[in-house]
Each structure stands twice: as C-alpha cells, then as structure tokens.
Amino acid sequence: MKHHAPLxxxxxxxxxxxxxxxxxxxxxxxxCLGSTAYRPWQLWNDGPDALLARDVVxxxxxxxxxxxxxxxxLLALAGLLQQILLRNPLAEPYVLGTSGxxxxxxxxxxxxGAGSVLVSLAAGxxxxxxxxxxxxxxxxxxxxxxARLLLTGIALASFASALSSLLLSLxxxxxxxxxxxxxxGDLSGAHWPAAAAALLALLVLLWPWSRxxxxxxxxxxxxHALGSHTLRxxxxxxxxxxxxxxxxxxxxxxxxFVGLIVPHALRxxxxxxxxxxxxxxxxxxxxxxxxxxxxxxIILAPQQLPVGVVTSLAGVxxxxxxxxxxxxxx
Amino acid sequence: xxxxxxxxxxxxxxxxxVxxxxxxxxxxxxxxxxxxxxxxxxxxxxxxxxxxxGSRIVxxxxxxxxxxxxxxxxxxxxxxxxxxxxxxALKPDLIVAWPSGNxxxxxxxxxxxxxxxxxxxxxxxxxVPTVMERLxxxxxxxxxxxxxxxxxxxxxxxxxxxxxxxKPVRMFxxxxxxxxxxxxxxxxxxxxxxxxxxENVFANLPSLVPTVDEEAVITAxxxxxxxxxxxxxxVNWLDRWRRWPRLAATARQQLYILPPDLLSRMGPRxxxxxxxxxxxxxxxxx
Numbered sequence: 344m345k346h347h348a349p350l351x352x353x354x355x356x357x358x359x360x361x362x363x364x365x366x367x368x369x370x371x372x373x374x375c376l377g378s379t380a381y382r383p384w385q386l387w388n389d390g391p392d393a394l395l396a397r398d399v400v401x402x403x404x405x406x407x408x409x410x411x412x413x414x415x416x417l418l419a420l421a422g423l424l425q426q427i428l429l430r431n432p433l434a435e436p437y438v439l440g441t442s443g444x445x446x447x448x449x450x451x452x453x454x455x456g457a458g459s460v461l462v463s464l465a466a467g468x469x470x471x472x473x474x475x476x477x478x479x480x481x482x483x484x485x486x487x488x489x490a491r492l493l494l495t496g497i498a499l500a501s502f503a504s505a506l507s508s509l510l511l512s513l514x515x516x517x518x519x520x521x522x523x524x525x526x527x528g529d530l531s532g533a534h535w536p537a538a539a540a541a542l543l544a545l546l547v548l549l550w551p552w553s554r555x556x557x558x559x560x561x562x563x564x565x566x567h568a569l570g571s572h573t574l575r576x577x578x579x580x581x582x583x584x585x586x587x588x589x590x591x592x593x594x595x596x597x598x599x600f601v602g603l604i605v606p607h608a609l610r611x612x613x614x615x616x617x618x619x620x621x622x623x624x625x626x627x628x629x630x631x632x633x634x635x636x637x638x639x640x641i642i643l644a645p646q647q648l649p650v651g652v653v654t655s656l657a658g659v660x661x662x663x664x665x666x667x668x669x670x671x672x673x
Numbered sequence: 674x675x676x677x678x679x680x681x682x683x684x685x686x687x688x689x690x691v692x693x694x695x696x697x698x699x700x701x702x703x704x705x706x707x708x709x710x711x712x713x714x715x716x717x718x719x720x721x722x723x724x725x726x727g728s729r730i731v732x733x734x735x736x737x738x739x740x741x742x743x744x745x746x747x748x749x750x751x752x753x754x755x756x757x758x759x760x761x762a763l764k765p766d767l768i769v770a771w772p773s774g775n776x777x778x779x780x781x782x783x784x785x786x787x788x789x790x791x792x793x794x795x796x797x798x799x800x801v802p803t804v805m806e807r808l809x810x811x812x813x814x815x816x817x818x819x820x821x822x823x824x825x826x827x828x829x830x831x832x833x834x835x836x837x838x839x840k841p842v843r844m845f846x847x848x849x850x851x852x853x854x855x856x857x858x859x860x861x862x863x864x865x866x867x868x869x870x871x872e873n874v875f876a877n878l879p880s881l882v883p884t885v886d887e888e889a890v891i892t893a894x895x896x897x898x899x900x901x902x903x904x905x906x907x908v909n910w911l912d913r914w915r916r917w918p919r920l921a922a923t924a925r926q927q928l929y930i931l932p933p934d935l936l937s938r939m940g941p942r943x944x945x946x947x948x949x950x951x952x953x954x955x956x957x958x959x
Contacts, residue, residue, distance in 0.1 A: 377758045378756045378758050378759045379758050379759055379761075379762040381758075381762065395761065395762060395764065398761050398786050399758050399761050399762065402782075402785065402786055403757050403758050403761065403782070403786075404758070512880070515879070516859065516879075516880065516881050519880075519881075520773070520777075521777070524776050524777055524778065529754075529776065529778055529779070531757060531778065531779060531782060532778035532779060532781055532782045533778075640756075640758075644750075644756055644759070645748055645749050645750040645755065645756035645759045646735070646750050646751055646754065646756070647750055647751075647754040647755070647756060649754075
C-alpha cells in the first residue's frame, strides 16, 4: 500500500475542491452534450430557439444530471459504509444483495397497493434486512479472503432477484406495468431533490463519527478500543448504508458497481482516511454515474441505454481484477 | 357590419380549438389541427398514414415500417426508451402515445414540457376505429379519419356476419416459441378469435401474455395452432407440434403462420389480420 500524507485540513479542502471542480466540469459537459446540438449558451439568444434550448437544457438535461450526481453519491456512500462494516473492499450494495433486497421490499409494497412513501419505506426495510442477514450469516468468517461473506452476499442477491421475478409473475395485469417500470428504473424523470437531500442528510449524520469509523476500518483489535461504541456505530452503518441504497434504488432503479469502483479508486488515490473518503465518495460517485449517464444518452442516440448497463460494463472487469489481486496476495 | 360579422365568424372558425377525449378520459385540445406529430408506436404511425395525416409526422419510434414511406421518418428511439431531447427538438405540436408500451415516467416528462399528448389504450377491436376518428379530428383530417374508421367497421361487420354462430374451433395462438407464450381472453387477439368463431384454449389464464408449457397445450388439444411472422423464420416454431401426431391440430394439419405485424399491432391493419385469421379458422372448421 502506498503511503499517503496524513490528513491535514489543507489536504482535505484541496481534495474536495478538486473533486468539486471535476463535478462542475462533468455537469457542464452533461448540460452541453446530448443527442441534439443545443447548448446552454443558446439560452441567452433571442428567437424561437431559445425556448427550445431552455426546455432541452433546463427541463431535460439538468434534472437528469442532478439525479445522476445524487444517486451516484448515495451508491458510492453505501458501498464505502458496507466496506467499513464488513472490512472487505469488495462489499457493494449490488453485489451483496442490498439493492435486490430494496427491490423486493418495494415490489411487495407495490403489489399490496401501497403509496409512494410506503414503497420507499419498504425498500429501506428490504435493504436493511438483507444487510443484517449477510452480516449474521457471515460474521464468523475470519479467513483473510472472506470468501464466505462474498458468497453469502451473492447468494442473497440471486435470491432477491428470484423473489422479484416471482412477485412480477404473481402481479395482476393492472399493477404489472408499474412494477416493471419501477424495476427498470431510469434517471430521466427521476426525482432528484429527495435523493440529494438524503445524501446531504446522511453525510451530516456520519461526519461526526468519521474518526471512530477510521478505527473501525483498521480491524477488529483497533475497533475494540471503541468499547461500547462499537455496537452503536455498527447500527449506524447498517442504517445509513441501507437508507442510501434504498433511496438510490427507488430513485433510479438497480445500478451496480458504482459503490465498488468509486471507494476503491479513491482509496488508491487518497489513502484510507474515512474523513476524506466520506465526502470524496459522495462526490466521486456522482461524477462516475454522471459520466456513465452521458455515455448512455449519446452512445446509441436516439436509442437510450439503461445507465446500469454502462456501469456494469465498466464495473465487472474492475471487480474481477480486484478479486484476482486479493487472490494473489495470499 | 355584415362583412365584419362574417369576418369574425370566419376568424373564429379558423382559430377554433380542436378537442377530443383520449383513452385515459382526458380532453386533448389544440389551438389548431396538429401540424407536427410524433408517433411513439408503430401502430400509431400506421393509423396516421391510414387517415391521411402521414405528411404531418415529424418523428416516430423504431420499427415504424408501414407503409413504406414511414421507413424514412426521423427516429426518436425505441417505443420503450425514447430520446426526450430529440423529441423536444423536433418541435411537435402533438404526441400520440401508447401507454401500454411507453414508459410512464418519460410520458410524464413530455407532458411537463407542455406538449399535448394523445393516449391510445384500445383494448377491444371496436375501439380501434374510434382512435382513427379522434386522430382525424386532432390532425385536421376528419374526413380521412371517418372514412378509414368506416372501412374498418364495415370489414369487421362483414366478418361478423359471415362467422357469427358458426361452430366454435378450439385454437392455440402462439405468441413466442422459447419460452412458449400465448394470450388470455383480455388480449385483443382473443377478441379477433371470438369474431372468427375460434375459442382461445388459454382464455382463462390470469396474465395477459402467459408463459405455458408444451404439456398444457397437448392436454388442451387445440384443433388449430397459429402464429404470426415471416414464414421462413417461424417455420421452426410450428415444427415442435409435428412431433405430436395425436394432437388434433397436427393430425388434421391445421398449423398456420399468419402474415407478420397484422395481429400484433393495434392499428388499421388489424382488420387484415382478422380476415387472415378467420380464413384459417374456417379451414380448420371444415
């Protein structure tokens, strides 16, 4: 592991400032790029095209970009928290079945005819239940590879996907369409303010604990120093990672591997300090998903690709490479 | 005085709103007949051409391939994921949508841009000509809409007169091969079967497009099995039934491939599909 300079206020601010700059650049790119040639500066032109550019840039591209930033941030945050909790860099809401659990919860609620608030709560419940189950089943896995943990998660993820299929085949015609579209998810038309608010709230909630999280991620012995704190902290992590996953899934459907790539890349670049990784993951996740969304919009335009396809195409090779690295380090 | 009155009447006539109710019960009203229409489903594109409004289409989803002129229309993506930006840039004054196939969220976004949307949710054969009439009003082709609808209705009436009360034929309609899929009584093809005096052996299944197994088909023992598509692609689909010589449809060689897209699109050519289906039902009846 490379050595990184200890975290100073200056390094924290510099890193965050550069990530913010990257976010701003990507946001600009996202507002400028699309299947049509309209650009933000046409907003200030006179003439009939200004109205059109306004609709394209402000009503279509902007909300979608903000949703991508918020959802990507939530997914990367959920990934980081699960990696701290399970002390395994391969932990990620999609791989461990948390996203699947959220889906099953939400689909059950939809099948019972619940409204949108109950659907979100059920998604949160499903995500929390899956995380707890993974931890309960694999907690005694002390092997250095923690293979059991990953296998448990992957088994639960397939179980959740089978349950989702079962719920879909049980659904009556009237509800089926809504459920399928819910499952597919889509950043276009996603409701970004709720996702952005959730991301901010979770960051504010977690920030005061970041020193303790540092201890926790350094291993069992170090975590013992936290004493009775440990349990409370674990619950906080369960709750926050489940909430982040649930909001992400209800906003934009199942999107994999953002929670894996982003925290991992940031660890390589910035080191292990959670105080830095916490806000950096939120921003970095947003950047990665926004970049993937720009791709999904323009690669085959006017045909739109699901953004989950793009993140998985990029994420699975990274996941496999990581798995190889861990195998080689025996 | 008189001239002023006449002028204002004419003006009022020219500016009159055109308005119809769509299948979601909402009133779609336009300041003037639509000049720039985008169609979000292949059958809606066919409808527009059939009523004489083809020249007003400025964009359509993929697979809008009939009539031949539709192949040259600018594309706005697939029916289940279209490019909103492209749609907005084409400056449509009317969008004709198919909520059974189009994603609800994207339709909401189109509405939030202030573009009028007409929803076609025809579930029954008799509703199809009303869509043509209403599209005729919205596109200023009222006469064309009425004529196309009248022709559709009279051809249906002929089929009904000819086949109503004839001996029912038990039939299996094969939507897909692997997995083996069919339709239940709610689906519009069941409506066509009913018209021809055929009886869907899987009418009572709960889901609209159920997956069934070979065993269930053999147990149901239909006297006629039909599917739609290019004959060269679909011949394998029917071959699987030839392995069962005691199946009534196989024994009497009543396995048919109907022309593609006629029955699967709820457009003007559905009546062609009905005629084709009635013909094979009649052959199976002999």
